[in-house]
Amino acid sequence: MYAYTDFDQAFVRERVDAFRDQVARRINGSLTEDEFKPHRLMNGLYLQLHAYMLRVAIPYGTLDGRQMRQLAMIADRWDKGYGHFTTRQNIQFNWPKLADTPAMLDALADVEMHAIQTSGNCIRNVTSDHFAGAAADEIEDPRPTAELIRQWSTDHPEFLYLPRKFKIAVTGSPNDRAAAKAHDIGLRMVRDDIGAPGYEVLVGGGLGRTPMIARVVRAFLPKADLLPYLEAILHVYNLEGRRDNKYKARIKILAHETGIDELRTRIEAAFERIRGDFTAPDPATVARIQGSFAAPDFATDREIPTIADPALRSWVDTNVADHRRADHAMVTVSLKPIGGTPGDATSDQMRALAEIAETYAYDELRISHEQNVVLPHVHRADLPAVYAALREAGLHTANVGLVSDIIACPGMDYCALATARSIPIAQEISTAFEDIRRQRDIGELKIKISGCINACGHHHVGHIGILGLDRAGVETYQITLGGDATETAAIGERTGRGFSYEEIVPAVERLVDAYLEVREDETETFLETYRRVGMTPFKDALYGSEEEVGRAA
Amino acid sequence: MSVIVTDTGFGPDVFVENGGQFVSASDLALTSATRLGVDLFNDADPGALVDHFERIALIRIPFPSFADGRGFSLARQLRSLGYTGRLRASGHLISDQYKHARKVGFDEVEIDFDLATRQPEPQWLRAAAPGYLEKFRSSRKAA
Numbered sequence: 001m002y003a004y005t006d007f008d009q010a011f012v013r014e015r016v017d018a019f020r021d022q023v024a025r026r027i028n029g030s031l032t033e034d035e036f037k038p039h040r041l042m043n044g045l046y047l048q049l050h051a052y053m054l055r056v057a058i059p060y061g062t063l064d065g066r067q068m069r070q071l072a073m074i075a076d077r078w079d080k081g082y083g084h085f086t087t088r089q090n091i092q093f094n095w096p097k098l099a100d101t102p103a104m105l106d107a108l109a110d111v112e113m114h115a116i117q118t119s120g121n122c123i124r125n126v127t128s129d130h131f132a133g134a135a136a137d138e139i140e141d142p143r144p145t146a147e148l149i150r151q152w153s154t155d156h157p158e159f160l161y162l163p164r165k166f167k168i169a170v171t172g173s174p175n176d177r178a179a180a181k182a183h184d185i186g187l188r189m190v191r192d193d194i195g196a197p198g199y200e201v202l203v204g205g206g207l208g209r210t211p212m213i214a215r216v217v218r219a220f221l222p223k224a225d226l227l228p229y230l231e232a233i234l235h236v237y238n239l240e241g242r243r244d245n246k247y248k249a250r251i252k253i254l255a256h257e258t259g260i261d262e263l264r265t266r267i268e269a270a271f272e273r274i275r276g277d278f279t280a281p282d283p284a285t286v287a288r289i290q291g292s293f294a295a296p297d298f299a300t301d302r303e304i305p306t307i308a309d310p311a312l313r314s315w316v317d318t319n320v321a322d323h324r325r326a327d328h329a330m331v332t333v334s335l336k337p338i339g340g341t342p343g344d345a346t347s348d349q350m351r352a353l354a355e356i357a358e359t360y361a362y363d364e365l366r367i368s369h370e371q372n373v374v375l376p377h378v379h380r381a382d383l384p385a386v387y388a389a390l391r392e393a394g395l396h397t398a399n400v401g402l403v404s405d406i407i408a409c410p411g412m413d414y415c416a417l418a419t420a421r422s423i424p425i426a427q428e429i430s431t432a433f434e435d436i437r438r439q440r441d442i443g444e445l446k447i448k449i450s451g452c453i454n455a456c457g458h459h460h461v462g463h464i465g466i467l468g469l470d471r472a473g474v475e476t477y478q479i480t481l482g483g484d485a486t487e488t489a490a491i492g493e494r495t496g497r498g499f500s501y502e503e504i505v506p507a508v509e510r511l512v513d514a515y516l517e518v519r520e521d522e523t524e525t526f527l528e529t530y531r532r533v534g535m536t537p538f539k540d541a542l543y544g545s546e547e548e549v550g551r552a553a
Numbered sequence: 554m555s556v557i558v559t560d561t562g563f564g565p566d567v568f569v570e571n572g573g574q575f576v577s578a579s580d581l582a583l584t585s586a587t588r589l590g591v592d593l594f595n596d597a598d599p600g601a602l603v604d605h606f607e608r609i610a611l612i613r614i615p616f617p618s619f620a621d622g623r624g625f626s627l628a629r630q631l632r633s634l635g636y637t638g639r640l641r642a643s644g645h646l647i648s649d650q651y652k653h654a655r656k657v658g659f660d661e662v663e664i665d666f667d668l669a670t671r672q673p674e675p676q677w678l679r680a681a682a683p684g685y686l687e688k689f690r691s692s693r694k695a696a
Contacts, residue, residue, distance in 0.1 A: 014682040157653035161622025
């Protein structure tokens with residue numbers, strides 16, 4: 001875990017004081033509402049449908065038991081006793097009062113947390129692989145890089161008023177679990193011919209109303225050049241990104257309109273100009289950051305019992321993945337109970353997770369961009385005890401990666417931008433597929449639901465994507481198939497006309513039935529089958545012989 | 554009437570009071586005058602000024618709106634191109650942005666009287682904590 005230095009601690013406290021002062025100046029009229037808004041956003045505070053919403057950063061998804069307990073305390077004291085984990089490794093509190101927010105920010109600072117730059121047209125919370133430091137396939141731990149970027153991008157004086165928001169993700173494994181290709185900048189840790197570590201730099205990915213997969217702007221960037229190169233990209237974007245239309249303002253549009261080669265030329269020119277402004281990061285600072293992500297002192301020589309209990313075995317099959325040590329495992333705690341709200345946790349559940357992490361998982365927790373919680377290091381001997389404790393807290397759903405492990409944005413139940421409900425659709429789909437044997441037979445299937453075109457539920461990269469729209473005052477749901485957020489990233493394709501609220505869940509069931517019918521065998525996943533057979537059998541399942549086949553909704 | 558904000562607080566526009574005049578960057582080649590003030594608009598190329606740096610006393614970058622941050626990058630670029638004269642941000646900036654303007658290389662901010670009244674001097678001079686960026690940058694630049 002990264003522990004704050006005196007500098008970090010002084011910085012976040014000063015930031016809370018500055019925000020308190022901004023709130024006071026808003027009230028006395030020094031700041032207009034327009035002028036106050038970016039400051040409120042850059043401190044995580046949104047004005048939503050029913051109330052304010054505070055979005056708290058969980059940098060690169062890493063936190064410990066003490067921090068999780070504090071989130072529980074905040075949920076109890078200033079919210080309604082729960083929090084919502086998001087697709088960008090944040091937690092959102094949906095019911096705070098404006099006057100309470102400086103105190104909430106102080107409570108976060110007490111445990112080395114903050115809400116800085118979780119919103120606004122600036123560089124957002126840097127995200128990473130939720131299995132970082134534990135995964136067997138890792139080239140290098142991405143978290144020290146993510147922390148370095150957090151420091152560099154925090155209150156960066158040049159980049160607080162960008163054309164639009166800017167999201168960076170870092171992955172340290174060839175299997176990309178951080179959706180790097182769906183970010184404004186994606187960094188993949190690689191090694192060059194002689195084994196020196198560096199990054200493949202991807203630019204211009206993003207979802208929203210114009211989904212695009214990021215493209216390579218630099219095949220190999222030496223580690224030492226990271227910050228000046230990032231700064232060069234942001235510099236070019238800040239000057240040349242479009243400001244005439246907020247829907248064309250992301251860097252993906254600049255990359256698309258300028259062409260990746262011309263954009264690369266401009267970035268390289270800026271890089272050459274500013275490179276000399278940077279010193280190599282102070283070795284002591286780097287060593288301190290590296291050291292703070294050192295592996296825990298792993299327990300050894302413990303007997304690992306065989307697992308007989310069928311419920312436990314079922315959970316191990318779906319929610320437990322191989323650790324880089326054979327005697328340990330990575331546990332994913334599903335926040336997707338059948339019929340529940342994806343990503344929600346009550347304060348009691350947060351405290352239970354803290355307790356379990358402290359007792360069995362070397363005091364480490366992660367939040368995944370798939371809205372689940374991860375215990376990255378658990379000794380296999382402790383799996384039965386962990387399962388029992390999770391069961392006690394109602395956190396034992398055995399569905400990770402399966403059809404009911406759905407990503408959904410808050411949708412019209414909370415969000416001011418939404419055009420349709422998302423959460424009830426997720427709840428009804430998971431209820432329709434409640435039977436765990438049926439789910440396991442279906443196998444890996446990622447359903448992602450967005451309640452508007454801004455695509456916070458990442459529907460474009462769902463194996464089955466669902467987009468809720470408002471058509472003349474009626475909720476209508478469009479389906480896309482074949483999306484993929486990993487290293488084989490792809491944007492899903494539209495099936496045809498949309499479905500009403502009542503029709504959408506049966507439509508998803510028909511898609512799943514069609515898959516079961518045409519797959520070669522149970523080892524061929526939904527995505528693999530779709531890639532092999534294409535759209536036709538799925539379209540037939542959705543629309544049958546009806547005349548509207550292929551007509552755009 | 555404009556107010557000029559510097560690290561010492563509000564003051565008059567000394568450049569204009571001493572007879573200084575502004576030309577736009579695109580008109581620079583039309584004059585051989587020295588001690589010039591130059592207006593560099595947000596879509597202009599700072600690189601075009603490099604050959605004229607020695608006869609420029611002040612470059613002024615207008616901000617169309619406080620939410621349009623191009624001026625911050627233009628200032629940074631001018632400094633990294635070697636400009637060492639005075640650099641001024643003008644237009645709609647707000648007091649919370651003063652510290653950021655200073656860090657990217659601006660020396661001063663020009664605001665109108667109404668804004669100076671609504672956001673009085675102490676709000677602009679609120680002490681700024683050191684930022685993270687200073688940890689990664691060499692000190693060779695004024696920024």
